[in-house]
Each structure stands twice: as structure tokens, then as C-alpha cells.
Amino acid sequence: MKRVKTIFNHVLLSFLVIFSACGQNQKAMDKGQGNANSTDSSMMDKPDSYWKKVLNDEQYYILREKGTEQPYSGKLLMNKDSGVYKCSACGNVLFTSDRKFDSHCGWPSFDEEVAGGKIITKTDFSHGMSRTEIMCGHCGGHLGHLFDDGPTSTGKRYCVNSVSLEFTDAKSFVEEASNIDTLTLGGGCFWCIEAVFQQMKGVISAESGYSGGNVANPTYAEVCTGNTNHVEVVQIIFDKNISSMEDILKVFFTVHNPTTMDKQGADEGTQYRSVIFYRNENQRKTAVDIIAALEKEKVYDDPIVTKVQEFSVFYKAELSHQDYYENNKNKGYCQMVIQPKLEKFEKVFKDKVKSR
Numbered sequence: 001m002k003r004v005k006t007i008f009n010h011v012l013l014s015f016l017v018i019f020s021a022c023g024q025n026q027k028a029m030d031k032g033q034g035n036a037n038s039t040d041s042s043m044m045d046k047p048d049s050y051w052k053k054v055l056n057d058e059q060y061y062i063l064r065e066k067g068t069e070q071p072y073s074g075k076l077l078m079n080k081d082s083g084v085y086k087c088s089a090c091g092n093v094l095f096t097s098d099r100k101f102d103s104h105c106g107w108p109s110f111d112e113e114v115a116g117g118k119i120i121t122k123t124d125f126s127h128g129m130s131r132t133e134i135m136c137g138h139c140g141g142h143l144g145h146l147f148d149d150g151p152t153s154t155g156k157r158y159c160v161n162s163v164s165l166e167f168t169d170a171k172s173f174v175e176e177a178s179n180i181d182t183l184t185l186g187g188g189c190f191w192c193i194e195a196v197f198q199q200m201k202g203v204i205s206a207e208s209g210y211s212g213g214n215v216a217n218p219t220y221a222e223v224c225t226g227n228t229n230h231v232e233v234v235q236i237i238f239d240k241n242i243s244s245m246e247d248i249l250k251v252f253f254t255v256h257n258p259t260t261m262d263k264q265g266a267d268e269g270t271q272y273r274s275v276i277f278y279r280n281e282n283q284r285k286t287a288v289d290i291i292a293a294l295e296k297e298k299v300y301d302d303p304i305v306t307k308v309q310e311f312s313v314f315y316k317a318e319l320s321h322q323d324y325y326e327n328n329k330n331k332g333y334c335q336m337v338i339q340p341k342l343e344k345f346e347k348v349f350k351d352k353v354k355s356r
């Protein structure tokens with residue numbers, strides 16, 4: 001177990017180095033709060049009115065008014081999960097879980113910050129004492145105090161208010177830090193959708209398969225009966241820096257008809273229903289927003305019936321269904337149904353077509 005944990009920490013740290021180098025924090029970016037680079041002073045200049053809006057009362061009291069939470073009251077005090085601790089005001093990554101120790105002082109304690117400059121210090125003469133205050137190097141938020149009585153080789157004890165911290169477990173953190181994302185889409189016959197996305201820039205792989213049903217490991221024949229409730233889907237792994245989730249969905253809504261219930265052209269049945277299987281809140285929100293925008297702009301004559309549904313499992317389809325268009329270009333279906341969709345994609349999204 002110990003060995004596994006060590007390997008995990010190594011992997012986590014590797015990501016952290018890349019993550020810090022990029023200076024990006026997805027959540028902070030989502031909040032429009034810029035990057036978590038300590039040299040970026042934009043967050044330092046935010047007025048109180050800004051912080052009153054984005055922080056709750058308890059956070060404001062501790063982070064902006066330099067308050068202290070009651071000892072033994074913080075929700076992260078006893079947290080022993082693997083992951084990272086970020087500034088709860090701006091998302092700046094401050095500590096990793098492997099530097100946390102139980103100091104018995106009543107506040108989360110760490111023996112080292114994640115990298116130099118993530119935290120800034122100032123001498124604090126309040127309460128008739130001389131202490132070293134620690135603050136977030138990105139937003140200036142009050143974290144707690146630093147003492148020289150740590151039990152490890154660093155000799156340090158970063159004593160931090162739980163309220164000033166936000167914990168992100170290792171898996172989510174790695175996902176956040178990665179440029180690679182996965183999306184599963186149903187838009188009628190998977191041969192068509194797969195062929196289109198295989199041509200799209202930024203798409204690393206597009207595989208045909210089945211999702212959303214109630215039978216494990218279904219066959220194509222079983223799915224075709226409509227009794228398993230599966231959808232023919234394409235699982236797309238893509239590089240968000242080249243094609244975003246929005247880009248992928250724009251193509252999706254261009255190359256299939258999202259207004260026909262359980263039907264796509266001549267293909268009829270629940271396995272041809274239009275559906276976006278989301279894996280996280282960001283994907284769900286992007287899908288819902290795009291559908292709302294398309295409805296608002298009245299892009300289609302009829303209402304959109306595309307379902308936005310939580311992803312659970314993807315079963316890869318049989319080999320004969322993979323790269324179907326590529327391997328069967330001369331067949332009637334490919335020429336009559338897939339080819340026009342590809343041409344539409346290539347015409348509408350010229351700059352998104354992979355160069356051959």
C-alpha cells in the first residue's frame with residue numbers, strides 16, 4: 001500500500017509540475033479568475049466588493065479579514081485522501097496531500113508548500129505576538145500562520161484554516177490538468193458519426209460502440225432489436241487545446257438531425273436516438289448551453305430532442321464496425337449516407353479538417 005501511495009504521489013507531482021508550468025487552473029479559469037501564477041498580480045488588486053460577491057461570509061471573514069476558524073471545526077482537518085489543496089478563493093494550488101500531517105493543533109497542517117512563491121509571508125504583530133502570516137501568492141487571501149516547530153526535516157508547520165482551502169482529489173486534479181478529454185455521442189448510425197470525427201483536427205480517436213443500455217457487453221444484433229436500450233455511440237478522445245468540447249458539439253449538431261425522435265434519416269429505432277453522454281459538470285453545462293443557443297437562434301424548424309444524459313459505460317462495438325467508412329467506401333450506404341455528411345463537415349468546418 002505504501003509503495004502504491006509513493007507511486008501515486010510521484011505521478012501526482014509530475015502532473016503538478018506540468019500544471020504549475022502552464023500556470024493554469026481550470027476552475028479558476030472557469031470563474032474568470034485568470035491563472036494561478038504568483039507573478040500575476042491581477043487577483044491582488046481585486047476590490048472588497050469583488051470578494052464579497054465571490055466568497056461566502058465565513059470565507060470572507062477568514063480570507064479577507066484575516067479571521068481564524070474555531071480549532072477542530074474545519075472539514076479538511078482530518079482529510080487523509082490523496083489530492084491537492086488549493087486556495088478556496090482563487091484556485092491557486094498550495095499543498096499536496098503527502099505534505100499534510102496531524103499536528104494536533106486543530107487546524108490542517110503541512111510541512112511544505114507545493115512550490116516556491118505559491119505562498120507569501122508577512123510578519124504579523126496582532127494579539128501581542130510576533131508571528132509569520134501566510135497568504136495566497138496569487139490572490140493575497142489569508143491562509144493562517146507559519147511556525148518553525150514542524151516535526152519533519154523541513155522544520156516547518158504551515159497552520160492553515162480549513163475554510164481557506166479547497167480540496168481536489170487526485171483523479172479530478174489529473175483530469176483538470178490534462179488537455180485530453182473524452183466525450184460519448186449518439187447521433188444515429190455510428191458508422192457516420194465515427195467517419196466524421198475521424199477527420200476532425202484534435203480528435204485522437206473515435207470508436208464505435210454502445211452506451212445507455214441495460215445489458216452488459218451487448219452485440220450489434222442485440223442492440224439492433226432495440227430491446228437492450230443501448231444507443232449506437234461514438235466515443236471521442238480529443239485534445240481540448242486543438243478542438244474544444246464546443247467545437248466537437250458544433251460538428252455533432254451539423255452532421256446529424258437532432259430533431260427526429262429515435263430516428264436518423266431512414267434508420268429508425270431507439271438505438272438511433274440523439275444523445276450526449278456527459279462525464280462531468282463542465283461537459284453537461286456545455287451541452288445544455290449549446291442546445292439552448294441553437295433553440296434560441298431557431299437553427300432547426302423543429303424542437304431539439306437530443307438528450308443530455310450522464311455517462312455510465314461504453315462497450316466497444318465489434319471490429320467489423322470500427323473504421324467502417326474507411327473500409328467500405330464503395331458500399332451503397334457509405335456513398336449515399338456517410339459521404340454527404342462528410343462533405344457537409346468538410347464544407348462547414350474547413351479549418352477543422354485534418355490534413356491528409
Ligand SMILES: [Zn+2]
Pocket residue numbers: 087088089090091092136137138139140141
Ligand atoms: Zn488565492
